[in-house]
Amino acid sequence: MRWWRRKPAAPPGAADASAEPSPAGDLSGAAELNAVDHAAMREAFARESHAFALARLGTICRIGMIAIVSFSLLDLVVSPLNFGRFFLFRIGAAALAGVALLMTRIERTRRNLLVLGLMAFLPTALVVSLMCQHAGGFTSPYYAALLPVIVGIGFIPWSLGVGAAILTLVVGAYSLPALLGQPIAYPVIFLSHNAHMAAVAVLVLAHLHVSGRLRCGDFQSRWEAAVAHEKLEIAHEQLKEIDIAKSLFFANLSHELRTPITLSLAPVESMLAEKLGSLAGRQREYLGIVHKNMLRLLNLISNLLDFSKVEAGRMKLTLAETDVGELTRELVEHSMALAAARGIAVRMQIAKDLPPIFVDREKYERVLINLLSNALKFTPRGGEVFVRVFEEERHVVLSVRDTGVGIPPNYVDRVFERFAQVEGTTKREYEGTGIGLSLARELVKLHGGTISVESEVGEGSNFTVRLLKGDQIFGLMQSERRQEVRRQQDLDLLTKIQRFEHHGEREDSVAAVMKLGLSDLIEVADSAAERRSLGTLANPAWSTILVVDDNPEITRLLGFLLSDEFNVVKAGDGEEALELVSLHRVDLIISDVMMPRMSGFALTDAIKRHPSYQGIPVILLTTKQDLARRMEGYEHGADDYVAKPFQAEELKARVRVLLQFRRVAEELRRRNGELHAALDEINATHAQLMVSERLASIGRITAGLAHEINNPINAVVNCVDPLRQAFGAVREVLGEYETFIEARAQDFPNQVDALRRVRDRHNVDQDIDDLAMVIDMIERGATRTQEIISNLKTFSHLQRASMQDIDLNEGLRSTLLLISSELKHGPVDVDLDLGEIGTIEGNAGEMNQVFMNLLTNAAQAIEGKGVIRVRTRRTEDDVVVEIADTGHGMTPELVDKIFDPFFTTKEV
Structure with a gap:
């Protein structure tokens, strides 16, 4: 420093x-x-x-x-x-x-x-x-x-x-x-x-x-x-550095102490289980002492680390709705064997119908274990420990009473102090670090509860923990944390069931399931049923596990533990692991978090981002068990977390569960792909039938309209020329008459004035000019109608069975004429650049339908004034038709969907 x-x-x-x-x-x-x-x-x-x-x-x-x-x-x-x-x-x-x-x-x-x-x-x-x-x-x-x-x-x-x-x-x-x-x-x-x-x-x-x-x-x-203030600031900064150094020291201490314990516990447990050969009585006795003291050392380290977290304000709770009565029963039953070996009776009384409360299961277990350990330590042979869980108006109460040596009155107020040791008549007869009860008090306070003690020397002590009922005592839990809690609970439950089934303990498996809460059974019922219906997908020995850790002792230990069921590949860091994944078919990865070159988090990121490897499950091993580290791992894509030191059978069970999840997921993906392919084929066929039917309907309607309209329009067109000639003759006669009247105006002044008044009153000159315009409009309208009928005939050529030479330029002109009224509303201008493309072999009606859809869509995409550009050109092998508009365009997501059947952005 x-x-x-x-x-x-x-x-x-x-x-x-x-x-x-x-x-x-x-x-x-x-x-x-x-x-x-x-x-x-x-x-x-x-x-x-x-x-x-x-x-x-x-x-x-x-x-x-x-x-x-x-x-x-x-x-x-x-x-x-x-x-x-x-x-x-x-x-x-x-x-x-x-x-x-x-x-x-x-x-x-x-x-x-x-x-x-x-x-x-x-x-x-x-x-x-x-x-x-x-x-x-x-x-x-x-x-x-x-x-x-x-x-x-x-x-x-x-x-x-x-x-x-x-x-x-x-x-x-x-x-x-x-x-x-x-x-x-x-x-x-x-x-x-x-x-x-x-x-x-x-x-x-x-x-x-x-x-x-x-x-x-x-x-x-x-x-x-x-x-002086500057010196205080310097001292403050130095204290902050010391605090940071202390935190770093405890973090490294966790990794450095738990790793050798893991390396020691696993072989000892395997030897005690006689997986490495039978043991003599004295050997088993000595190994039992080693195992017991290693577990005790592990508990002391955990207490020290938890205590440092509480002291630094970094202890976080993973709250979950818990049946504390059932959890207490399980822990007390596990302690009965140890108590019996010391000649101490353990009784318990768990009230019925206790309401579930929100607690951190791990922290509650730590509190109860510390209280039980304290009671058994100070209770002599022949004594008794009585554990009760009952309900009060606002609390669920845990009581641990013993018939031990008791606590002197002057020490009762100090039992929860840090590193406090009661020195009475026993004169340090009992070992301990003096942080168990202090840690228990801090953990209870984190839950918003209280812990107290009543004791008499020679009569024993009674420790009472009160935890508030209801889910509002800890504030509203964020939905992400609730989901994470439920996810971890489900995985733990499935792991437990898998472990029972793997060992063939059917009765124990049923008993374990009976102990699970009803809500838990509902949530895992579907997945459990699916596993049973699928049966054994494959021999687990065929799966390949990649073990990644910079400590060769850990990789060797994991290889030893897993090699009897799986193929094991080993890597020393994340970069080496990525190389091995590219060379081997890896089914699951077990990785340490803290490694040189590439950490476990970075490895998980790389695996989950790669499209070919993202389905590989990843289990992270770490000595840091706090929620923040777990959440960080899950955010990087980890599928599970296992804390060191770990139980070999638990690790194997989690591996089996994740491998089965992967097999089920791959099977679901395969079937889902088949269903999507079948659905796409059905949609394509349906769309083709719809288009065929639509084109056929348009052809029938167009043919009928052409037949019904064509004859009257021809009659109108044929009558226009005789009408114009007759009107010209009438206009000529009226002109001659006007000349004659003007010439004889002096001879018949009264009659001429009368005729002029009549002409002016009826506005004969204007009517003659209007009549000429009407005749021109009739001629243009009739001609326009003939052109539309001709274009409809061209558009409705739906001869699917026979292909013929068609002119795409002519089809584009006909289609533009048909939608010209829609283009006037914008107004939308059309920029035509039709090249010399000749003819192609095709169906004119179908191509005209394509042009109609594209041009109509382009017109509807333009809000207000705009331009549609239509261009045709011939390349060496193709004829290219390009239709572009100045509308609002489409997002990349829409571009991928516009050709899907029945997809539209318009309101239905």
């Missing part, structure tokens, strides 16, 4: 003036710091004092400028004859004060306080002296104006030398005319005025001295406080 000390920072006031270097001699109080051998403090004080002096000097200049000009009103009363002259003097003095104010803001001129002070105060003193000589000489009352100037000097934190120099010049400005030869008419008055100013100057010097010492003391206090 690296330790260092940073240079103490200047106090806040000094930091703001860091750019204001100033000689300490210009500022009062700087000399007081000489006793403190700290150059940084003196420099910081000089900077702060300089900034303070500049601020004060600027304020004095502003006040002085206003006061000098404002007091010109006094001149009207005291010396009205000199008003004009004095006003000019005052303006000059105010201007010089303004120059001094400006100099305080310029970088080059603001550094020398002596020059700034002289610019601010001396011109005003000289102006006052000049005004005195014009208004009565040394007897003039204007001398009093120098007193505010002298007092103003005292507001600037000069050093005593600088302050005395400026004060001498200001006071001397009054006597300057006498030194230049001005006669003194009244020496007494002259001396009196000088004495008054000198007295005020002395007081100002005393003020500068006292205020400088006070500011120096205040600054030194603030400096020392800042240094």
